[in-house]
Amino acid sequence: MLLDPARLDRPDTDIRHEPFSFMIAHGQLPDEARPELERDFPQYSSAGFFPYDAGDCGPSVNELVGQMTSRAFSAAIGRHLGIEGLENYPTLVTLCRLLNRRHGTIHTDSKSKIATALIYLNPLWPDTSDGCLRFLNSIDNIDDTVVPELKPLYGEFAVFRRAENSYHGHLPYEGERRVIQVAWLTSEEEKNRKTKRGKFSRVFKKIFGKLDRQMGAGRDRNASHRD
Numbered sequence: 281m282l283l284d285p286a287r288l289d290r291p292d293t294d295i296r297h298e299p300f301s302f303m304i305a306h307g308q309l310p311d312e313a314r315p316e317l318e319r320d321f322p323q324y325s326s327a328g329f330f331p332y333d334a335g336d337c338g339p340s341v342n343e344l345v346g347q348m349t350s351r352a353f354s355a356a357i358g359r360h361l362g363i364e365g366l367e368n369y370p371t372l373v374t375l376c377r378l379l380n381r382r383h384g385t386i387h388t389d390s391k392s393k394i395a396t397a398l399i400y401l402n403p404l405w406p407d408t409s410d411g412c413l414r415f416l417n418s419i420d421n422i423d424d425t426v427v428p429e430l431k432p433l434y435g436e437f438a439v440f441r442r443a444e445n446s447y448h449g450h451l452p453y454e455g456e457r458r459v460i461q462v463a464w465l466t467s468e469e470e471k472n473r474k475t476k477r478g479k480f481s482r483v484f485k486k487i488f489g490k491l492d493r494q495m496g497a498g499r500d501r502n503a504s505h506r507d
Contacts, residue, residue, distance in 0.1 A: 282313055282340070283347040283399070285356035288437075294427060301361045302415055302440035304427065308399065309344075309435035316340035317401055317434075321458055324377040329461060331475045332373035341460075345373055348399065348462045361395060361441045369394055369464040370471045379411065379457045381497045384450035386419050386504035389442045392470040393463045397439035400432035401458040411453030413438055419447050419504045432457050451501055 293305040309317070320338025324330060334342050347353060351367040358366030389396055398413070405411075412429040414422060415438075429450075430436055440446055465471050 281347060282309060282344045283353060285353050288356055295360055299417055300441060300443040300446040303360050304430055305437040307435050308437040313340060314434060321401060322375055327378040327380040329374040329376045331479055332375055349373060357397060357439055363395060363441060366464055370468050372463045372465055372471050372474055374461045376459050377456060379453050381452040381454045382499055386416060386422060386447055386449035388446045392466050393442045394466060395439060395441050395464045397462045399460050400436045401434055402432050403434055405431045405433050410451045411457050413450055414448060416447040420502055422449060422451060422502050432459060452499060
């Protein structure tokens with residue numbers, strides 16, 4: 281398996297329930313799968329997260345998405361985060377290849393999300409904190425970290441339970457940052473709504489890519505939004 285739930289039990293996995301429930305797990309993907317996952321990742325030309333479409337991806341990425349959204353993996357996440365029956369909720373998968381500097385402002389995620397998981401696929405990362413995931417104690421201070429930041433490198437995995445204080449974000453970064461995100465949602469209606477909005481966003485960015493890149497390019501490092 282590309283993503284084995286048993287691998288979450290590595291001794292270096294960090295699970296916490298304060299100030300909100302989250303888990304950070306390293307080495308969650310086999311090294312031998314790197315070339316295939318790099319080859320099969322979608323070639324998005326626009327920045328941001330877009331709804332998963334199997335036609336955009338090669339077989340290894342489709343396999344990984346299938347394993348991330350499986351009942352077995354969802355149940356394992358639920359056990360670690362204390363969410364009973366997580367495997368029974370609908371999942372929304374989005375993928376990101378590129379970021380603009382406006383992305384990553386501090387937020388909690390919307391109330392329609394029960395939990396959110398991220399698996400990173402970058403083979404290398406520059407010697408910078410820019411673009412590295414941070415779990416935070418407050419909504420107005422990107423440096424008030426709960427744990428050390430997580431570089432978005434191949435096989436690094438993070439998941440958290442959405443709460444009123446599940447603050448997270450990253451410093452502004454522009455460039456390639458490959459990640460697959462799975463969100464467990466409260467209903468199929470929310471999944472459909474978010475999927476439609478994501479598809480519209482993808483079309484908009486294809487047409488107005490330059491404008492999208494300029495929007496928020498000079499944002500404050502502590503910028504935030506409520507959901």
